[in-house]
Amino acid sequence: MSTTRREFIRVMAAGSGALVLGVRFCRAGRFPTEDFRPNAWVRIEPDGTAVIQLGKTEMGQGVQTSLPMILAEELDADYTTVRVEQASPGPDFLELGTGGSTSVMTTWEPLRHAGAAARAMLVAAAAERWEVSPDSCRTSQGAVEHPSTGRRFGYGELVADAARQSVPESPPTEDRSRNTIVGTARKRRNAADIVRGRAIYGIDVRQPGMLYAVVARSPAFGGEVVSFDDTRAKQVRGVREVVRITRGVAVVAEHTAAAIKGRDALRIEWKDGPGASFDSDTHRVTLEQATETPGVTIRKDGEGRAAMKRAAQTLEAVYHYPFVAHASVEPVNCTVLVEDDRCEVWSPTQTPNTVQRVAMAVLQLPDTAVRVNVQLLGGGFGRRLNYDFDWEAIEVAKAMKGTPVQTVWTREDDLRFGHFQAASTHRLIAGLDTANRLVAFEHRKATTPHNIYRPPTPEQTADPDTVRGWAWGVYDSPYAFPAAEMTYAAVDAPTPIGPWRAVFSPSSVFARECFIDELAQTCDRDPVELRLDMLGANDASIPSTFEIGEDLVERQRMRRVVETVAREARWSDPAPAGRAKGFACNVFHTGTYVAYAVEVSLRQGQPLSKLPFTVHRVVCAVDCGLVINPAGVRQQVESGVIWALSNLKSEITFHAGRARQSNYSDFPVAVMDETPLEVETHIVGAEAAAPNGLGEPTVCPFTPAVVNALSRLAGKRIRSLPVRAADVSSR
Amino acid sequence: MSSTEIIVNGVHHLVDADDDTPLLWVIRDILGLTGTKYGCGEGSCGACTVLEADEPVRSCQTNLSEAAGLSYTTIEGFAEKPGADACQSAWVEEEVSQCGYCQAGFLLEVWALLGRKPEPTDDLVEKTLNDHICRCGTYPRIRRAIRRAASSRGGK
Incomplete structure (x- = not known):
C-alpha cells in the first residue's frame, strides 16, 4: 500500500483544548482521490478519554466494542476509556451508512493509523516538555513515560501541546505480536445496560x-x-x-x-x-421461465456455455427461494x-x-x-x-x-409493508463427459433487483458490470471450472425489494452449494473431496487466487476452512444412525470464508410452524481475516446459524398484491427447541494483516449444509425453501 | 372518567385509559418505562413479558382492566427481586445479548422458571422459552446462562 497516513488523517480544531484528528475511512485498499474530507473523528479529551465519533450504528453486531479496541491498541490507551460516539449527518459526516458487513474492514486501517499518529504526537509533546528525545519515551495505558527519570504525563495533560504537533508521515504502528487488546475476547459494552432495561432503542x-x-x-x-x-x-x-x-x-x-x-x-x-394483481405463485413461474434461457453474462470461464455441447450427459436442477422478511423484534x-x-x-x-x-x-x-x-x-x-x-x-x-x-409500525405493518428479500429461481446445469468429469457449468439466476431506492433502468439491468454487483454468490463462486457461464436475469415485481442479511447472497449460495452436492452424488464423489478438487487442492494448474469484478477470491483460504471443518467434524466418519451429515461453504463479498458441517435427523409429527428436523451438531470454520474480538466472531457464527434456520422455515407469499403473513404466528422464526445446543466455531486465518466483515457471511452456507443433509435423509433432492414436512417425508 | 390503579415496581399509578388498553402500552407510553418491549402484540414473541407478583405474563395480552389493583415488576424493577442478580450476572458473563432488545422478556421468564424449578432440565427450558423470540439467535447462550444462574443461585 503506497498511500501515506497524511492522506487520511489531519489535525482538526486546533486550539479546542483537545487533540482532534479527522479521519477518512473507505473500503480497505481504496483511498479517495478527492480533497481530504474526514468522515470520522478521533478526539482525545483533556481528561484523557478517547472518543471515536463516526457513523456506525450499533445493532448487535458489536461495532461499539470492536472499534474502540482497534483505537485503544494503537493509541496504547486504557481500553475502558475509549468509546464510540454516534455521529449525526452534517457537513463533516457525509457517509454514515452501516451495512454489508464492512464496518470493521473499512475503519480498521484509518483507526489504527489515527491511534498510532495520536500516540506519536502525544509522545512528541511530552518529549518537548521534558526536553528529551522522543525515542527515550514510551507509552503505557494512557500515559507517556520517561523511564530513565521516572517522569510521567497522562495523555489528557498533553493533548493541547500534542494538537500543535504535525501528523507524522509514518508513525510506527504497534508490533502485532505485542497486541494486548486486538485479538482478545472482550465483552459487549452495553451488556449491563441491556439486562437492566437501560439500553434505549x-x-x-x-x-x-x-x-x-x-x-x-x-x-x-x-x-x-x-x-x-x-x-x-x-x-x-x-x-x-x-x-x-x-x-x-x-x-x-x-x-x-x-x-x-x-x-x-x-x-x-x-x-x-398495478401491484394489486401480484401473486407469488405466478411470479415463481415467471422466474423459472426467465431461467430457461441465459440472462446477462456475469462470469465466463473458458468457452462458457458453448462447452456444454461437448457434454456426454448433463445434470440440470432448478432451485427456488421465497420472499422473506426481516422481522427484527424491534419493529x-x-x-x-x-x-x-x-x-x-x-x-x-x-x-x-x-x-x-x-x-x-x-x-x-x-x-x-x-x-x-x-x-x-x-x-x-x-x-x-x-x-x-x-x-x-x-x-x-x-x-x-x-x-x-x-x-x-406494528408487527403486521412490518411483515406486510416493509421491503423483502427477493424471491429468486436458479437453474444450474453441469455437463459431464463419459467418465463423469465436469466439462461445463452454468448458473442462471432470475430475481428482482433492489427497487426501494430507485428502480434500476433497462440499461442497468442489461449491463454486466452493474448486474454482477447484484449477484453475490453466483459470479464469485470459488470453484474452478473447465468452462462455465454465470448469468443473471432481472424480473420486475411490485413488491418493495431491498437489503436483507447477507444481501444478494443467501439464495445464490443455497442453490449453488446444494447443486454441488447433487453433482457429487451423480459423480459418486464425496462432496467435500469434490469441492477440494474444484478448489485446486489436487491440481497445481488451478490458480490459488482469481479476480472477478471488484473481488479477489482466494481459493487457498477457502480450502483451509473446508479442510478445517472436515477434520474437526470428522467428516469421513459415518453419521450416527438416523442422522445424516451435510456440508457447504462460501466466500462472502467482503472476502470472508465460511464452511459448515452439520448433523441432522428428521423430526416427525411437528406442527407446520415448526422445523421438521433437528440439527444436532454444527461445526463451523471461519476465516474473516484478522480478528479484532474473537468473542464477537463466535456470536456472529451462532447468530448466522440461527438466522439461517429461520430461513428454512418461513416465507412471505403474496396474493392479490397482499402479503398473506402478518405476524410471528404465520411467519414463524426459529425458537429455542429448534436450535442447536451448541455451535462449534473454529477461527482460522486470524494472523492476516487486515480484517474482513462478519455480520452477514455466516448466514449463507448454513442453509445449504442443512438441506444437503436433509436431501440424504429424504432420499430425494430438496430444491425449494422453506422446507416442509412433506419435503422430507422418507423415500 | 374513572381511572384504574395499578402498581408497577412498587409504585402506585392511577391510569386514565380505556379498559381494553393493553398493559404493554400503559407501561411504555403512559408510565414511560420503556424496558418492556413491543414485538408482536399477539403474545407470540415474549418481548413484553413482565412479572405479575412472581408470575411472568404477556403485557400485550393483559388489558388494563385485568391489571387493576395488581402489582407488576418490569425489567427496571427486576433487580429488587431475590435472585435477579444471579440471572443478570449470568447474562453478562455468558455474553448472551447481541442487539439485546428481546432479552428483558427472557430474563423475567427465566427468573420465574428458576423460582419454580431451581435446576430445570433442557426439555423444561425449551418448553418454557419456546414462545420467546430472539432474531439475533442467542438461544445457545441463554441455555448456558440459565445453567450458570441456576448454579450460582443454588450456591447461595
Whole structure:
C-alpha cells in the first residue's frame, strides 16, 4: 500500500483544548482521490478519554466494542476509556451508512493509523516538555513515560501541546505480536445496560409532550386513498388527530394503543394500483421461465456455455427461494419534531444521511436545519437501510408541527409493508463427459433487483458490470471450472425489494452449494473431496487466487476452512444412525470464508410452524481475516446459524398484491427447541494483516449444509425453501 | 372518567385509559418505562413479558382492566427481586445479548422458571422459552446462562 497516513488523517480544531484528528475511512485498499474530507473523528479529551465519533450504528453486531479496541491498541490507551460516539449527518459526516458487513474492514486501517499518529504526537509533546528525545519515551495505558527519570504525563495533560504537533508521515504502528487488546475476547459494552432495561432503542425515545402514530396503508401494493371517514377514529379515547400522508392515513394519539385502536376505526376507500394483481405463485413461474434461457453474462470461464455441447450427459436442477422478511423484534419506528425552521429526527436507522435528505426534501429545509439522532437498533439485518419509515414519520410530524411524534409500525405493518428479500429461481446445469468429469457449468439466476431506492433502468439491468454487483454468490463462486457461464436475469415485481442479511447472497449460495452436492452424488464423489478438487487442492494448474469484478477470491483460504471443518467434524466418519451429515461453504463479498458441517435427523409429527428436523451438531470454520474480538466472531457464527434456520422455515407469499403473513404466528422464526445446543466455531486465518466483515457471511452456507443433509435423509433432492414436512417425508 | 390503579415496581399509578388498553402500552407510553418491549402484540414473541407478583405474563395480552389493583415488576424493577442478580450476572458473563432488545422478556421468564424449578432440565427450558423470540439467535447462550444462574443461585 503506497498511500501515506497524511492522506487520511489531519489535525482538526486546533486550539479546542483537545487533540482532534479527522479521519477518512473507505473500503480497505481504496483511498479517495478527492480533497481530504474526514468522515470520522478521533478526539482525545483533556481528561484523557478517547472518543471515536463516526457513523456506525450499533445493532448487535458489536461495532461499539470492536472499534474502540482497534483505537485503544494503537493509541496504547486504557481500553475502558475509549468509546464510540454516534455521529449525526452534517457537513463533516457525509457517509454514515452501516451495512454489508464492512464496518470493521473499512475503519480498521484509518483507526489504527489515527491511534498510532495520536500516540506519536502525544509522545512528541511530552518529549518537548521534558526536553528529551522522543525515542527515550514510551507509552503505557494512557500515559507517556520517561523511564530513565521516572517522569510521567497522562495523555489528557498533553493533548493541547500534542494538537500543535504535525501528523507524522509514518508513525510506527504497534508490533502485532505485542497486541494486548486486538485479538482478545472482550465483552459487549452495553451488556449491563441491556439486562437492566437501560439500553434505549429507537422505539424507546421519549420527548416532552410527545404523541404516537400508526399509519393505515394500502392493503395492496401501490394503491391510493380515494376517500376516508375518520369520525369513529376521532371518537377513540386518546386520539388527537388524523392526518393524510403520501402512503395513507395516520392516526396520532396520546399512546400507541389509542393510535392502533383509532386506525382500526378508520373507514378508508382504496383504489388499487398495478401491484394489486401480484401473486407469488405466478411470479415463481415467471422466474423459472426467465431461467430457461441465459440472462446477462456475469462470469465466463473458458468457452462458457458453448462447452456444454461437448457434454456426454448433463445434470440440470432448478432451485427456488421465497420472499422473506426481516422481522427484527424491534419493529421500525421513527420519532420526529418539526418546527418552523428546523427538524429533529430520532431514528434507529442504518442510513442516517438518507434520512436527512428525505427530511430536507419533505420540509424544504437546508441540511443545517435537520438533525438526525441515530438510535440503538433492536436488530438491523438491512431493514433499516430503507427510509420508508422515516419518510412516513417526517410527513406525520410535518402535519403536527411543534409536537414530537413517534410513528411506529406494528408487527403486521412490518411483515406486510416493509421491503423483502427477493424471491429468486436458479437453474444450474453441469455437463459431464463419459467418465463423469465436469466439462461445463452454468448458473442462471432470475430475481428482482433492489427497487426501494430507485428502480434500476433497462440499461442497468442489461449491463454486466452493474448486474454482477447484484449477484453475490453466483459470479464469485470459488470453484474452478473447465468452462462455465454465470448469468443473471432481472424480473420486475411490485413488491418493495431491498437489503436483507447477507444481501444478494443467501439464495445464490443455497442453490449453488446444494447443486454441488447433487453433482457429487451423480459423480459418486464425496462432496467435500469434490469441492477440494474444484478448489485446486489436487491440481497445481488451478490458480490459488482469481479476480472477478471488484473481488479477489482466494481459493487457498477457502480450502483451509473446508479442510478445517472436515477434520474437526470428522467428516469421513459415518453419521450416527438416523442422522445424516451435510456440508457447504462460501466466500462472502467482503472476502470472508465460511464452511459448515452439520448433523441432522428428521423430526416427525411437528406442527407446520415448526422445523421438521433437528440439527444436532454444527461445526463451523471461519476465516474473516484478522480478528479484532474473537468473542464477537463466535456470536456472529451462532447468530448466522440461527438466522439461517429461520430461513428454512418461513416465507412471505403474496396474493392479490397482499402479503398473506402478518405476524410471528404465520411467519414463524426459529425458537429455542429448534436450535442447536451448541455451535462449534473454529477461527482460522486470524494472523492476516487486515480484517474482513462478519455480520452477514455466516448466514449463507448454513442453509445449504442443512438441506444437503436433509436431501440424504429424504432420499430425494430438496430444491425449494422453506422446507416442509412433506419435503422430507422418507423415500 | 374513572381511572384504574395499578402498581408497577412498587409504585402506585392511577391510569386514565380505556379498559381494553393493553398493559404493554400503559407501561411504555403512559408510565414511560420503556424496558418492556413491543414485538408482536399477539403474545407470540415474549418481548413484553413482565412479572405479575412472581408470575411472568404477556403485557400485550393483559388489558388494563385485568391489571387493576395488581402489582407488576418490569425489567427496571427486576433487580429488587431475590435472585435477579444471579440471572443478570449470568447474562453478562455468558455474553448472551447481541442487539439485546428481546432479552428483558427472557430474563423475567427465566427468573420465574428458576423460582419454580431451581435446576430445570433442557426439555423444561425449551418448553418454557419456546414462545420467546430472539432474531439475533442467542438461544445457545441463554441455555448456558440459565445453567450458570441456576448454579450460582443454588450456591447461595
